[in-house]
Amino acid sequence: MLVSTKWLNDYVKIDDQDVFELAERITRSGIEVDAVLVRGHDMQNVVVGEVMECEKHPEADRLNICQVNVGGEELQQIICGAPNVAKGQKVIAALPGAVLPGNFKIKKAKLRGEASHGMICSLQELGVEGKVVAKEFAEGIYVLPEDAKVGDSALDYIGLDDVVYEFDLTPNRSDALSMLGVAFEVGAILDRPIQMPAVQYDPISERASDYISVQIDAKEQNPLYAAKVVKNVKIGPSPMWMQNVLMSAGIRPHNNVVDITNFVLLEFGQPLHAFDYDKLNSKEIVVRLAEEGEKMTTLDEQERELTASDLVITNGKEPVALAGVMGGGNSEVTENTTTVVIEAAYFDPATVRRTSRRLGLRSDSSARFEKGVDPNRVLLAGERAAQLMAQYAGGEVCEGTVSIDELDRTPKRIILSPDDVNNRLGMKISLTEMLSILGRLNIPTTVENGKMIIDAPTRRVDLAIPEDIVEEIARMSGYDNIPKTLPVTATTPGKLTNYQAKRRIVRRYLEGAGLYQAITYSLTSEAKSQRYAIEEDTLTKLMMPMSEEHSTLRQSLVPSLLDVATYNVARRNETVLMYETGSVYLGKQEDGLPREVERVAAVMTGDWLNHMWQGETKKVDFFVAKGVVEGLFAELGLAQRVRYEAASIDGMHPGRTAHVLLDDVVVGFVGQVHPTVQKEQDLKDTFVFELNLHAILHETAGALVYEQVSRYPSISRDIALVVKRDTTVATLQEIIQEAGGKLLKHVRLFDLYEGDNVAADEKSVAFSLTYFDSTRTLTDEEVVQAHDKVLKALTEKANATLRA
Structure with a gap:
């Protein structure tokens, strides 16, 4: 505003x-x-001038040599290239020494051999936005009215002294x-009085009801509609002062009738519309809901297809306006209009908002109707417009107003005591001061039995409950005056909950691992809402979404993170390492709202390491992503309780995806995105994981136990096994760890081979096993005995054989 x-x-x-x-x-x-x-940008030397002579420049077809009277003894010669400059015009002249917006300094100069002592200006050159300049002056200089006095400051005439x-x-x-x-x-x-505009005019003897009738078929959407008739209007430019205030408010002047409706819109906050009576081709106005598929052309020359939820103003047959949003081109006021019907109405905010959003058609009118206009100003605004049309368009206002009025104007009553106010604010404000504040705000208040009884003015739709009045008193008393005090009951300092502290550990770990935090929309498309979901449930859809791409609450974080990766890669940022902690929304609870569950997810593509100086690079792969997940569980003290199982998940690579299990319960997944999805997203090899953060952080980790570094040597044994290709390394590690007993401390995979000298359906896997006892030195016999148990278990349980 x-x-x-x-x-x-x-x-x-x-x-x-x-x-x-x-x-x-x-x-x-x-x-x-x-x-x-x-x-005004502190401009000086910008005056009213009069073009006394205007001739073509002998050396340039597009330039004119103008002799301009600027109030001095001699005429000033100014070269002007505007196409609309002409003899006899009152113009804006910037004289040498003036500094225009953009630090543009006006100096004496020569243009194609002819002297120029200044500049004849357009409004844009004085800092006025082109979109608010009247169309006839949008491509040239601005022409002032005839009564502009030569030599006076031009800024006063065009409202720039503001x-x-x-x-x-x-x-x-x-x-x-x-x-x-x-x-x-x-x-x-x-604390100053308000001067309301005086609305007074002399109507003619003819009655408005002789020209027009009103019928409302949708009273729930339109409880009040009033029409006034103004005859013999003369369409022309509105007065200069009115054009100036419209331009200062960001509205382009058109003609006196349209400008008056816009002026009243800004003055009262009540949108109005003016119809050309003769173009209505009817003596009736009927307000109804549109028919499904009905079409109309609005003032912006766009054909609109309507639905049964749209409210339209009709001439009894066809729509002539889209209620509260925009008028129709078939009833537009033009230079030939002589009789005007002024519409003043109250339209249901939800109806206007629904139509405006569906059509993507926002206007100054719809913005106000959507939020709710003052029901007590509707008729007054219509009278104000009639008065101004009589005054500035030469119109004759027919007596009376044709209206249907079933609008409830009962003010909302709010009752509260001064103690309630002070208790909520934590300060002492006297009843006298409260009444003074409410009086200054023009909020009618009486006091009965020590309580304030307030009838909220209808212009303040935001006043509905006692807390609204508390806010009014607080802000007018001054938020700075609210004393700073500690809560009386505070006995312990605030701190993070265990869950919050663990969440910070998760974020700190992931950022330390090289991932950047992302925050994405909770809303996504219906097609993506359940993709990659750890747990699927009933979807939650918005009734009035911004777009189909943001219509449904997500049940996984991964799709949004993939979109982030696509966005970055498309802008040549080919390494993307991003994580997000956020909620997904599952099903419905007893209160009808979805259940929020916190997840952590990441997307990784491109380089994991890129040390150009050392010539060392490493791409992100499955083991990098899995390693990040393993490190996270280790950071939370849960590593010993986690295992991984091969998984098949829609949208993920069938051979490079694993479920993450905590105590044999699936809490997430890690793996590579399916090549088809990667292609759809314009990504190269991309890896993701998503974990049920809510479940993980509510798990209690075991006590941290420190072990002294052993003083006794360890003994290592390597084994190379030949097993079936479908045998997982995790299975082999579990067998080794179980069979090795308490002497086996570490098991590490160091080789995997498939190819020559190994059968097509087999693979060779090599492990390094470390044995030691922290209390003594082990003998070879003890190690051999433990190692033989491992080999035997592998043979029996995994059908493994030692590779020769």
Whole structure:
């Protein structure tokens, strides 16, 4: 929301305030002033000029030599390349010495041999955005009205002697989407009265009901609709002051009728619409829900296909406006319009929002209707527009208003005691001060039996419960004035829970391993929502998603991380090592909400090591990913309870994927993404893992036991076995460890061979076994005895043979 301080001064006197100090006070009271825009950019030597002569430049077809009266004794010769410059125009002239936005300095110069003592300006050259400049001046210089006085500062005429606040409004403060709403806020801050605009005009004897009737077939979506008729309007430019305030608010001027509806929109926060009465081809307005598949063309010349949930304004036969969103091209006000129907209505916020989002059609009107307009300003806004059309468009307002009004305007009643306020704020504010604050905010309040009875004004849709009033009192009293105190009951310092502490260990370990943390959307497409899920359950879908790609709550983190990898690789960042800890959403609980379960997942592709100086590189592979998982369990003290089993998971490589089991319960998986999926995602070899972090972190690790370094030597024995190819190394390690007894301390795989001298269905596996006793030196006989047990167990349980 852009707020002109010059315009704001018409409703609450602020011309004696420093604009920057006032912006700070507004921010501290709860509405953030995101920027303070000085429209004039401290420009000087920019005056009103009159083009007395205009001739083509003899050396350039696109240049004109202009003799310009700038209020001095002599005319100033200025070379101008604008296509619309002409003799007799009042123009904006920047004289030598002026500095325009962008530090553009105006100097005397020669253009193709002709002297030029200044510059005839467009609004864009003075810092005005091109999108808000009237179309007739968008491609050339700006022409001032005839009554502009030559030699005066041009900045006054075009409204650049102004400072504009840019508000960053939260969704609940829709009241500040109007100048009057801002005036109420600033008036409360400064404790100054509000000057409401006077609405008064003399209607003609003809009645509006003679020209139009109103019928509402969808009263739930449209409880109030009012129409006023203005005859004999003369379409033309709106007055300069009105164009200036519209441009300062970021709206492009069009013509007097359209500008008036936009002006009232900004002034009252009430969207209006003007129909060309003759184009309606009917004496009735019917408000109804659209028919499924019905089509209409909106003002932006786009054909829209409607659904049965869209509300439309019709002439009894065809739609002439999309209620609350945009008018129709078939009833647009043009330069030939003579009779105007002014629409002032209250439309259901949810209906407007649904239509606006479905069509991707956001407008100033829809933004206000979506948040809820003040029901007590609807009819007043229509009267204000009629008054301005009579005043600035020469219109004749027909007597009366044709309306159907079933809108409930009952204010919300809130009751609370001063003690409730003070208890919640932890401070002492007297009842007198509370009443003073509420009075400054124009919130009607009475006191009965020591309690405040508040009827929340309808302009403040955000006031509904006692806590809202507490907030109003707190912010106007000053958040800075809330005392700093410790809780009375605090006896122990705060600390992390065991779960939180373990989660930090997980993150610290993964980042130490070289992975970067990612945070991805919890929403994904329905197709991806259950892909790679450790546990599948009922999906949770949004009723009104932003897009199909963000329509369903995820049940796995991996798909989103793969998208992150694709995004990075597409931008030539070919090494991606990312992890995420976050929630997945499973089924529904008794309260109807999905069950949140925390997971940890990672995606790894590209180089694991890349030491260019040493010439050492290593690509990420299955064992790197598995090693990261093993290290994580070791960090959590659970390594001895974890094992891995070959697994077949949809979307994962069939031979390079394993389930991760903790105490024989599957808690996740690790492996390579299936080549088909890699191709779809434009990735090379990519490895992922996902673990049930919630289950893992709730496990209790055994006590940490330290062992003294043995003073006695160890003895190593190597064995090379020939086994069937489908026999896993994990199986062999388990057999060796069990058979080796207490003397066998370490088992390490150091070779795997398949090829010549080994049968096609077999493989050779070599292990290094380490035996020692921490209390004595082992004899060869003891080691041989233990080693023979290992060999025997391997022969009997794995059908293994020693390789010759």
